[in-house]
Amino acid sequence: MLRPLHKLRGLSLIALSAVALFQTPAFAELTIEITGAGANRIPLAIADFAGESGGSRALTSVIRGDLERSGLFKLIDANGVALNESISPAYADWKNRGADALTAGSIGPSADGRQEARFRLYDVNKQSTLAGAAFVTSAPMLRAAGHRIADVIYEKLIGEPGVFSTRIAYVVKGGPTHYELHIADADGQNAQAALKSREPIISPSWSPDGSRLAYVSFENKKPVVYVHSLASGKRIVVANFKGSNSAPAWSPDGRRLAVVLTKEGGSQIFTVNADGSGVQRLTTTAGINTEPFFTPDGQTVYFTSDRGGSPQIYSVSANGGSAARVTFEGSYNVSPRISPDGKSMAFISRRESGFRLAVMDLASKQVQILTDSYKDESPTFAPNGRMILIATEIGGRGVLSAVSIDGRIKQRLSIQAGDVREPAWGPFTR
Numbered sequence: 173m174l175r176p177l178h179k180l181r182g183l184s185l186i187a188l189s190a191v192a193l194f195q196t197p198a199f200a201e202l203t204i205e206i207t208g209a210g211a212n213r214i215p216l217a218i219a220d221f222a223g224e225s226g227g228s229r230a231l232t233s234v235i236r237g238d239l240e241r242s243g244l245f246k247l248i249d250a251n252g253v254a255l256n257e258s259i260s261p262a263y264a265d266w267k268n269r270g271a272d273a274l275t276a277g278s279i280g281p282s283a284d285g286r287q288e289a290r291f292r293l294y295d296v297n298k299q300s301t302l303a304g305a306a307f308v309t310s311a312p313m314l315r316a317a318g319h320r321i322a323d324v325i326y327e328k329l330i331g332e333p334g335v336f337s338t339r340i341a342y343v344v345k346g347g348p349t350h351y352e353l354h355i356a357d358a359d360g361q362n363a364q365a366a367l368k369s370r371e372p373i374i375s376p377s378w379s380p381d382g383s384r385l386a387y388v389s390f391e392n393k394k395p396v397v398y399v400h401s402l403a404s405g406k407r408i409v410v411a412n413f414k415g416s417n418s419a420p421a422w423s424p425d426g427r428r429l430a431v432v433l434t435k436e437g438g439s440q441i442f443t444v445n446a447d448g449s450g451v452q453r454l455t456t457t458a459g460i461n462t463e464p465f466f467t468p469d470g471q472t473v474y475f476t477s478d479r480g481g482s483p484q485i486y487s488v489s490a491n492g493g494s495a496a497r498v499t500f501e502g503s504y505n506v507s508p509r510i511s512p513d514g515k516s517m518a519f520i521s522r523r524e525s526g527f528r529l530a531v532m533d534l535a536s537k538q539v540q541i542l543t544d545s546y547k548d549e550s551p552t553f554a555p556n557g558r559m560i561l562i563a564t565e566i567g568g569r570g571v572l573s574a575v576s577i578d579g580r581i582k583q584r585l586s587i588q589a590g591d592v593r594e595p596a597w598g599p600f601t602r
Contacts, residue, residue, distance in 0.1 A: 214329055217248040217271035217296075219255035221289070223279040227314055228254070231279055231289055234318025238336040238359060239325060243581035257292040263299045271296050273329060277321070279314075286310045289317045293325050303328045315362060335554045339598040340561065341366075341376040341385060342572060346590040353387060355402070358554075358597075360585050366400060374594055377420050377429075379446075382601040386410065386420035386429055397431055399446060410448045421464050421473075422446075423490070430454070430464035430473055441475055443490070454492045466490065467510050474498065474508040474517065485519060499532070501539055507550065510534075511557045516577065518551040518560050529562050531577055542579040552597045559583075561595045 218236050221228035239245045248271040255261060255276035266274050277291030292304040303324055309317040319336040326334030335358055344352045349370040356363040367373060371390035378385060385400045395418045397411035411417035415434035422429055428443050428450075441454045441464045454473060455461040460483075463476040474487045477495070482503045488495040499505035504522035511518070514534070521530040521539070526546035532539045547565040554561070554574075559581070561574045566584075570591030574583040586592065 213244055213246040215248055215270050215272045216245045216275070216325075216329070217250050217266055217269060217273070218275045219250045219253050219261075219277075221277045221279055221291070222254045222256040227279045227287065227311065230314050231277075231318045231321075234315050234359075235275070235322045235325070238319060238322035238334075241359065241583060242326065242334075243576065243583075244326075244330060257290050257304065261294060263294075263296050266296050273302070273325075275321075275325060282308050284308070287314075289314070289321065291321050291324075293328055315357065319357065319359075332558065333556045333600065335556050335558070335597075335600075338555055338600060339382070341378065341594075341596045341598065342563075342592055343373050343376070343594040344587060344590045344592055345570070350590075353385070355385075366402065366405075375419055376594055376596045377422055378596055378598045379422050380424055380426045380599055382599045384446075385596075386422065388418050388420065397429070399429075408448065410444060410446065411451075419463055421466060423466050424468055424470045430466060430475075432462045432464065441473065441488075452492070454488055454490075455495065457495075463507050465508050465510055468512060468514045474510060476506045476508065485517070505530075509551045509553055509560075511553050511577070512555055513557055516557070518553060520548055520551065529560060529575065531560070540579065542575045542577075543573070545573070548573075550594055550596075552595050554597050555600045561597050563593045563595055 221232045236247060240247050248269050256278045257276045261274055261276060274294040274296050275291055279287055279289045282288035287309050288306055289309055290306040293302045295302050305324055307317045307320055322336040323334035338358045339355055340358055341355050344354055351369045351373045352365045353367040353373050353376060354363050355366050369389060369391050374388045376385050376387040383402060386397060388395045388397055395416050396409060397417045397420050398407045399410050400407040410429060411431050413433055413435035417431060417433055419432040420429045428445055430441055430443050432439050433442050438458060439460045439462050441461050442451055443454060444451045457479050459477060459479040461475055461477045465474045471490055472487050473490050474485060476483055477486050483506050484497055485499040485505050485508045486495040486497050502521055505519055507520045509518045517532045517534055519530055520527050523541055527548050528541050529543045529548045529551055530539055530541050545564045548562045550563045552561045559574045559576055561572060563570055564573050570593045572585040572592050572595050
């Protein structure tokens with residue numbers, strides 16, 4: 173049982189502050205549509221937070237939105253009831269409403285003049301406290317506090333870390349000469365433009381600590397790999413060799429990148445230090461070798477190659493050597509992405525004349541097709557491995573779609589102002 177909240181504050185008090193990192197966005201924020209939900213959803217009531225009405229409403233809305241979109245909770249209508257975490261709830265009333273779990277909280281001034289969001293999570297059936305925390309925040313960062321609270325609730329009830337506080341990167345195409353690389357909250361809100369260009373931007377890839385993005389820009393009329401610091405806005409060229417430089421993927425320690433270069437003929441996979449030094453070649457065969465991705469232990473690189481006559485997925489030691497073929501079903505399997513626990517591989521497979529998201533259990537080699545769309549691309553795992561984000565096409569427009577690894581939970585993210593492509597889900601950050 174959790175100790176009283178005021179005794180926990182030394183452990184659970186987290187300061188949230190805003191940092192202006194990016195240029196002003198030109199596009200609207202992503203909107204999320206839930207198109208599927210999980211089975212056996214947990215009945216959860218989230219009472220309105222007590223305190224200043226504007227801030228409490230905003231905070232409660234973020235928490236409810238996060239947990240509802242996860243597809244794992246059945247939200248019980250609180251009927252406008254505001255419940256302070258310092259007051260013991262009427263468990264029988266909430267049980268009669270159908271809730272198994274209940275969240276109550278408040279927002280008010282903190283000792284340093286900012287705001288403090290507090291909450292408790294209760295087990296209604298056992299009439300006990302499951303979790304609680306306090307977050308020091310400010311008006312511009314209320315959404316961040318809400319995401320943190322939702323993460324705590326999710327982890328306590330589901331048993332795995334929540335990803336509501338993480339970020340996603342994606343490219344928005346607003347016309348033939350208008351491209352923007354965006355960073356947004358995992359719910360698609362708070363979008364900011366990290367880069368604007370008249371030339372294409374592709375293949376964003378997060379560093380393991382979430383502080384940098386690698387990507388490919390065509391602004392110099394050829395593909396060049398950059399590493400972009402999100403805090404300073406400064407960037408460096410990591411690969412600008414003769415020919416094409418593309419498909420950056422970070423090693424788990426953040427020290428190296430796997431890239432695809434044509435500087436020695438053909439598309440070959442190399443590794444390079446994050447400052448652009450120490451280039452080493454991994455593949456040597458003829459044909460196209462592309463789309464590298466490190467395993468979580470950093471020992472293996474998965475990639476796409478047509479060396480066998482059709483695009484298939486292979487793996488090779490991160491130190492080079494002979495490659496092993498991984499996919500055998502079908503004539504077209506590309507874009508390997510390994511799950512954070514190293515047990516599964518998401519990829520794009522051509523099935524029934526469509527390009528669809530698939531996932532392979534790497535131990536059993538069993539494959540499951542997760543979507544029924546026709547133009548899926550660019551899979552990327554959430555950092556807890558629960559969801560996979562992809563780009564797809566609906567009605568001739570690029571949108572993002574998220575699906576759970578078991579295929580039951582589905583979401584759709586879109587922007588009215590343009591095509592959305594090239595998603596990359598960021599890591600957990602402190």
